[in-house]
Amino acid sequence: FDQAAMSLGLVTVPLYIVDRPDNIAYIVNDADVKVLLFENDEQWQALRTVLDQLSGVVRFVSMDNLQNTREARLQSSRGFLPVSAQCQPAPACDTHALASIIYTSGTTGKPKGVMLSHANMLSNARACLDTFVVTADDLFLSFLPLSHTFERTLGYYLTVMTGATVAFARSIPQLSEDLQTIRPTLLISVPRIYERVYGAIRTKLEEGSPVKRKLFKLAVDTGWARFECAQGRAPWQVSFLLWPLLQKLVAQKVLDKLGGRMRVAISGGAALSLEVSRVFVGLGLPIVQGYGLTETSPVITGNHLENNFPDSVGQPIRDVEIRLGAQNELQTRGPNVMLGYWNNPQATRDMIDAEGWLSTGDVAHISATGHVYITGRIKEIIVMSNGEKIPPNDMELAIMHDPLFDQVMIFGEAHPYLIAVAVINAEAWSHFAQEVGIRPEMPEALTDSRVEAKVLRRIALNLRGFPGYAKVNRVLLLREPWSIENGLLTPTLKIKRKEVSRRFAEQIKQLYEGH
Structure with missing residues (x-):
């Protein structure tokens, strides 16, 4: 379907099947989608919860043959495309024409439609x-x-x-x-x-x-x-x-x-x-x-x-050029750079300058051999209350070298010290708790002072190569993994930092009380 649609000059809008129905509805409406192709009844049941928001869709096409549906716009792929028919010659396609609108999964805010x-x-x-x-x-x-x-x-x-x-x-x-x-x-x-x-x-x-x-x-x-x-x-x-x-x-x-x-x-x-x-x-x-x-x-x-x-x-x-801009932000130009953001010319102007240079938002340095090293995100740099600047991504990667931790996020913006919010590995946690002398399944085990002290020592060991001010003073331990289903990961498995911050705001606040 993808290749057939694009060979006809149609524009495809891929969707994540694990995405929330309300997010799918937003994308479908923003892109003004007319035909929505899906696979099975499970996906249809999810779409049904937002049908009232999808009035612009002319046809829903199911790969499976669904039964007992009252939606007039719904059709199976067999009915939508005849088994045999006169083949129409494909029109000549402009290679520089819009082929696809791909919505960024986005760790913050609403997704933007990237026109490629x-x-x-x-x-x-x-x-x-x-x-x-x-x-x-x-x-x-x-x-x-x-x-x-x-x-x-x-x-x-x-x-x-x-x-x-x-x-x-x-x-x-x-x-x-x-x-x-x-x-x-x-x-x-x-x-x-x-x-x-x-x-x-x-x-x-x-x-x-x-x-x-x-x-x-x-x-x-x-x-x-x-x-x-x-x-x-x-x-x-x-x-x-x-x-x-x-x-x-x-x-x-x-x-x-x-x-x-x-x-x-x-x-x-x-x-x-x-x-x-x-x-x-x-x-x-x-x-x-x-x-x-x-x-x-x-x-x-x-x-x-x-x-x-x-x-x-x-x-x-x-054919791709790179350079470093202000704050050592990596910028790029070439035939791979998007046409712009769908329905968002201001965001396009903010991203791409008049000479075609796209600002990536990533801080980098370029070695003598021309190799690029990404050192952080401009917007994700943590500025502590003492003015020290911390790139959280590097610290999080270092901490996760310890098999006790499956997922980690560092906090400390405008605060005197850093906090780690960490999802523990169930198997490693069981062994760890036994070493400390507590029952791993007990709810209070995660907040036990002996546990926190030992966890902080393990974190410090992984951060020994970082500056002294990049020290984690408190830790919030969690059992439930961050996932796409609970809204804490994007479909590309990146942490939704804004949502994690919101979800655990009260616990994080308590770890800063008195300071």
Whole structure:
């Protein structure tokens, strides 16, 4: 449907199937959608709750044949499209015409409609092929939503362009099974998935013997040194002679959990810490980190396999320019930059200047080799009451290296000290509570002073590389994971900072009382 619609010059508006019905209604109305295509009865039942807000929709088209519905505008795809008919010649399509309106999932406020042309997306997919080679023999495993521009451009259009094969995972909870069944050669993912695998490895190592931990560390250290040598940044070492044995005893066992055939893993959508990258690269799986925005179709920069700095987001892809503006904000210009925001010319002017430079909102520095390092978001920098400035993202990534924490958000704007709000890992929490000498299932266990003291010591250990003022003084521990369903994650698994702040405002206030 997507390719057919765009070949006819129609404009597609992808929706997240897990999005709230009221948010879907907002997007459908804002984009003035006339035909709404969905899959099954479950999605229809969700749409029915907002039908009174969807008066502008001319036709609802279901992929499944639904029964006992009274909605006159509803039709099955079989009825909507005849089985056989005279084929109308496709009109010539202007490559610079509007192809799709993609609404940003947004961690704050209402989503904005990003207008992308055919040329925007196709030029981006072609340019990405310069950073990693894809052949017709490759097999991708797709599990991110196709309404996510990262997955749509790289996991869908790029795959079709190269003749590679794409398999679609059943769901994220079943991803580990699908990886071993499908055995992909390439994986496109947001950092959260790599972090989960890394966390599982850490948990197993903590439960294992000291010998296993030392062997794993030796494998990662040796593998990383081999990688640095292959990149031309370090000399050959005699320890490399151990690699065949370490690969058999350690590395291959981990990589088999990912299917055993993966030759490159691509990470984007958010920052991936060097510690996580180092483990995968050290075990023999190159992670290629890139960077971009929905507004840039999406890729701006990417690492090359032969010139890979895993803690950077790489160099600009072909035909894309970058520069640093005020406050070291990364700016970009190129054929991938959007046409503008739908129904929002002022927001477009705020984002793109008269010379075509788009302001990303991200603070960065560019190395002598041209590699870009993202250091924070301009709007997310925490300014404490003493004037010290804190980039929360880096601290949150560092804290989550501890398998006790699944999700973390740092607070401290206009306050004298920092607070961490953290979702604990259920399995790790059970072991931790036993060490402290309390029952993990007790509600008051999370607020026990002994627990907080020990948690703060573990957090401090992970933050030892940060300045002294970047110290977490209090912590709020939570059991329930932040998810799309409870409104605390975007469909692309990013934390909705504004909503987390609102949801836990009272508990956070109590942790600051008296200061």
